Amino acid sequence: MEELSAAEPDMVDTGGAVLAEDTVIATRALTKRYRGGQLAVDGLDLTVPAGSVFGFLGPNGSGKTTTIRMLMGLIEPTSGTARVLGQPMPRATRAVLPHVGALIEGPALYGFLSGRDNLVRYDAADPTADPRTRRTRVAAALDRVGLTAAGGKKAKAYSLGMKQRLGLAAALLQPRRLLVLDEPTNGLDPQGMREIRSLVRELASDGTTVFLSSHLLDEIEQVCTHAAVMAQGRLITQGAVADLAAGARGRLVVTTPDPGDAARVLKEQGVTDLVVTDTGVTAEPPDRELAELNAALVEAGVRVRGFGVERASLEDAFVALTGEGFDVAG
Numbered sequence: 001m002e003e004l005s006a007a008e009p010d011m012v013d014t015g016g017a018v019l020a021e022d023t024v025i026a027t028r029a030l031t032k033r034y035r036g037g038q039l040a041v042d043g044l045d046l047t048v049p050a051g052s053v054f055g056f057l058g059p060n061g062s063g064k065t066t067t068i069r070m071l072m073g074l075i076e077p078t079s080g081t082a083r084v085l086g087q088p089m090p091r092a093t094r095a096v097l098p099h100v101g102a103l104i105e106g107p108a109l110y111g112f113l114s115g116r117d118n119l120v121r122y123d124a125a126d127p128t129a130d131p132r133t134r135r136t137r138v139a140a141a142l143d144r145v146g147l148t149a150a151g152g153k154k155a156k157a158y159s160l161g162m163k164q165r166l167g168l169a170a171a172l173l174q175p176r177r178l179l180v181l182d183e184p185t186n187g188l189d190p191q192g193m194r195e196i197r198s199l200v201r202e203l204a205s206d207g208t209t210v211f212l213s214s215h216l217l218d219e220i221e222q223v224c225t226h227a228a229v230m231a232q233g234r235l236i237t238q239g240a241v242a243d244l245a246a247g248a249r250g251r252l253v254v255t256t257p258d259p260g261d262a263a264r265v266l267k268e269q270g271v272t273d274l275v276v277t278d279t280g281v282t283a284e285p286p287d288r289e290l291a292e293l294n295a296a297l298v299e300a301g302v303r304v305r306g307f308g309v310e311r312a313s314l315e316d317a318f319v320a321l322t323g324e325g326f327d328v329a330g
């Protein structure tokens with residue numbers, strides 16, 4: 001970390017902006033335009049608090065991987081700045097990366113080597129790793145990701161989930177202040193997803209900041225304390241997951257065996273954004289007494305089995321902010 005100035009004991013100077021010491025990633029107007037002209041990341045201001053499990057959420061192509069590559073010093077931004085662990089990237093890449101465990105685009109593994117020997121190779125490639133304690137480190141990393149029993153198996157015999165866990169073990173050979181995981185559950189079956197998610201929670205519980213990208217809203221809601229939402233290279237919103245969801249209004253949900261009639265009555269009552277489902281109707285909650293609406297439905301002969309406003313989800317927040325559905329295809 002940089003020297004702290006005496007005047008601002010909790011702050012480091014970020015060149016214009018003042019950055020709290022407990023911010024692990026901070027970008028200012030970070031922008032990447034690829035050579036072909038594609039504007040992949042557009043003026044991104046990202047703030048990742050220390051100790052958070054930070055979800056970087058966006059549909060495919062929204063600029064997540066490009067941002068991560070800039071944060072890791074793998075590519076140069078076109079303009080703007082990125083600081084990781086208080087240091088400018090890519091300038092301080094060599095000083096910063098030893099404190100960062102990264103799993104980007106799947107781990108590179110030797111299929112013919114055992115999981116354990118793959119980790120030995122990773123560890124041996126780290127000039128700061130003491131060879132005398134290598135076996136202990138590798139065993140601890142395998143243990144951490146639940147691969148001790150499978151450690152002697154060839155990596156090519158591993159399931160995709162096991163390969164991801166082995167990649168995480170490689171990222172955990174050294175103590176890290178930050179873990180960066182690009183779509184860590186991509187391609188995994190539900191069981192594999194559950195394993196990786198619970199592992200992420202566990203890793204975060206000892207205070208490591210985890211920055212993970214995902215195109216899955218429910219994943220972010222299940223795992224993350226904070227999130228940033230990207231669309232088409234731009235930041236839509238960021239903050240604590242609970243606050244983001246609270247910022248969006250929930251949905252009016254009417255459960256009824258007469259959804260068509262219910263929709264008609266609600267429309268007559270001025271309710272908007274009606275969606276007819278198998279079990280009833282959902283809509284934008286109107287700014288008026290809900291009991292009156294319920295009464296209007298009952299008076300019209302609609303058999304109302306349930307009536308209320310459901311808590312907003314992160315998905316509602318996304319839809320409210322972008323005016324678009326969240327496309328999870330791909």
Ligand SMILES: Nc1ncnc2c1ncn2[C@@H]1O[C@H](COP(=O)(O)OP(=O)(O)OP(=O)(O)O)[C@@H](O)[C@H]1O
Nearest residue numbers: 034036038040058059060061062063064065066067
């Ligand atoms: N090397 C490259 N050269 C030119 N354009 C690129 C390059 N890499 C990505 N892009 C484009 O930049 C945009 C953002 O891509 P990026 O991979 O950062 O998005 P993403 O949110 O990570 O999506 P995905 O989950 O599909 O990787 C896309 O339109 C993509 O086609």
